[in-house]
Amino acid sequence: xxxxxxxxxxxxxxxxxxxxxxxxxxxxxxxxxxxxxxxxxxxxxxxxxxxxxxxxxxxxxxxxxxxxxxxxxxxxxxxxxxxxxxxxxxxxxxxxxxxxxxxxxxxxxxxxxxxxxxxxxxxxxxxxxxxxxxxxxxxxxxxxxxxxxxxxxxxxxxxxxxxxxxxxxxxxxxxxxxxxxxxxxxxxxxxxxxxxxxxxxxxxxxxxxxxxxxxxxxxxxxxxxxxxxxxxxxxxxxxxxxxxxxxxxxxxxxxxxxxxxxxxxxxxxxxxxxxxxxxxxxxxxxxxxxxxxxxxxxxxxxxxxxxxxxxxxxxxxxxxxxxxxxxxxxxxxxxxxxxxxxxxxxxxxxxxxxxxx
Numbered sequence: 001x002x003x004x005x006x007x008x009x010x011x012x013x014x015x016x017x018x019x020x021x022x023x024x025x026x027x028x029x030x031x032x033x034x035x036x037x038x039x040x041x042x043x044x045x046x047x048x049x050x051x052x053x054x055x056x057x058x059x060x061x062x063x064x065x066x067x068x069x070x071x072x073x074x075x076x077x078x079x080x081x082x083x084x085x086x087x088x089x090x091x092x093x094x095x096x097x098x099x100x101x102x103x104x105x106x107x108x109x110x111x112x113x114x115x116x117x118x119x120x121x122x123x124x125x126x127x128x129x130x131x132x133x134x135x136x137x138x139x140x141x142x143x144x145x146x147x148x149x150x151x152x153x154x155x156x157x158x159x160x161x162x163x164x165x166x167x168x169x170x171x172x173x174x175x176x177x178x179x180x181x182x183x184x185x186x187x188x189x190x191x192x193x194x195x196x197x198x199x200x201x202x203x204x205x206x207x208x209x210x211x212x213x214x215x216x217x218x219x220x221x222x223x224x225x226x227x228x229x230x231x232x233x234x235x236x237x238x239x240x241x242x243x244x245x246x247x248x249x250x251x252x253x254x255x256x257x258x259x260x261x262x263x264x265x266x267x268x269x270x271x272x273x274x275x276x277x278x279x280x281x282x283x284x285x286x287x288x289x290x291x292x293x294x295x296x297x298x299x300x301x302x303x304x305x306x307x308x309x310x311x312x313x314x315x316x317x318x319x320x321x322x323x324x325x326x327x328x329x330x331x332x333x334x335x336x337x338x339x340x341x342x343x344x345x346x347x348x349x350x351x352x353x354x355x356x357x
Contacts, residue, residue: 037260037281040272040299042292045264045285049092056096057283058171058259061247061271063106064089079110079117083126089264090127096262100171102254103132103164106140106242114152120160127164135170136163136225140246144230161227161250176252178220189216247274255280269295276302 041048064086065077077085093103107123109116124134138161145157189212196212229245247270251261257279263271266284268291275282276299284299286292 037283038276038299038303040266040269040284040286040292040295042286042289044287046089046092048285049089049096049264052092052096052283054095055098056260057262058098058101059104059251059255059280060093060097060101060262060264061104061106061250062263062265063242063267064265066108066110079112079119082119083123086123087126087130090130090132093262093264094131094166097166099167100169101166102135102170102172102250104138104250104254105162105164106159106246107162108156108159111153124162131166132164133166133168134162135165137161138163139226141226141228142231143228161246171254171256173253173256174222175220177223177249179223181215181219181221185215185218188212192216242270244270244274244277247271248278251275251278251280266295267291269298272299273302276306279306 097103107120109118109120111117128134140159140161142157142159145155148155192213199209199211201209227246227249229243229249231243247263251271251274255261259280261271261275261280261282262285263282264285266272266286269284269286272282272284272295282299284295286295
């Protein structure tokens with residue numbers, strides 16, 4: 001048995017982290033943004049991102065290890081030090097995101113000493129100081145959250161999805177996530193009153209109003225900012241797997257086919273699979289080798305299903321010539337209709353979600 005064979009599995013996996021990240025960083029010096037897509041890189045996010053060219057990605061969607069919530073998995077970061085730990089990574093994320101891009105951060109405060117810790121609120125403020133715009137907050141309602149009983153609170157059934165941008169105007173395809181109008185429209189729009197045919201201002205002088213006649217003939221409506229999705233029941237050997245539908249929703253909303261999506265905390269590769277399902281390119285970065293293998297396997301399966309070319313395996317970049325990844329072939333749009341709205345504050349937008357249940 002040689003020296004390599006005599007090493008423990010843990011030592012080999014720990015060494016694989018540095019080898020994989022080092023190969024990527026060293027090779028990334030001469031590689032353009034187009035040449036490293038569709039890969040899962042095993043390494044520290046901050047170190048790997050240092051080898052990524054600036055403004056390489058259209059969208060970042062990720063869920064970092066929550067403070068101390070995954071000690072057995074990632075070692076944990078104390079809530080008091082979470083902001084300090086995350087800010088250097090966020091600085092790299094800001095650098096590699098395009099000006100028209102978006103950064104979606106799935107995160108949740110944990111309970112410390114019987115009360116919610118404020119590290120998420122502190123992080124939001126710190127990111128704004130760093131130059132990020134806190135554009136919106138989406139709420140992920142977990143329809144099948146784990147039941148339980150606590151003396152001073154009820155079970156957690158929602159998580160934050162914080163939306164940050166670099167600029168006021170950014171890419172946003174609102175039509176791509178529209179929802180069916182629902183059965184209520186058939187009866188409500190059958191007989192319109194005179195009030196329904198004009199703009200009816202709010203009785204409390206809030207500035208809001210509605211014109212029901214505008215709904216006639218519509219089949220889809222804009223959604224609310226609350227996403228009702230079940231958690232992932234099959235954990236894929238990962239301690240915090242979220243459903244593919246969650247990153248898919250944001251990928252549809254904030255990117256186009258052929259765009260580049262980054263997940264710096266890739267876990268089991270859910271965001272990568274979502275990106276491939278929708279014809280986007282991706283880069284996933286994951287610290288734990290065992291999760292890297294799960295993510296790579298899922299990526300290969302998604303690539304085979306969608307017939308997308310997989311990226312080179314770690315360490316292969318120096319053995320084979322670089323090849324630019326061409327944008328994925330165009331696919332049928334998710335929702336038919338007018339050209340997508342590509343800025344955040346489109347003039348004249350009707351607040352269609354007013355009438356959703």
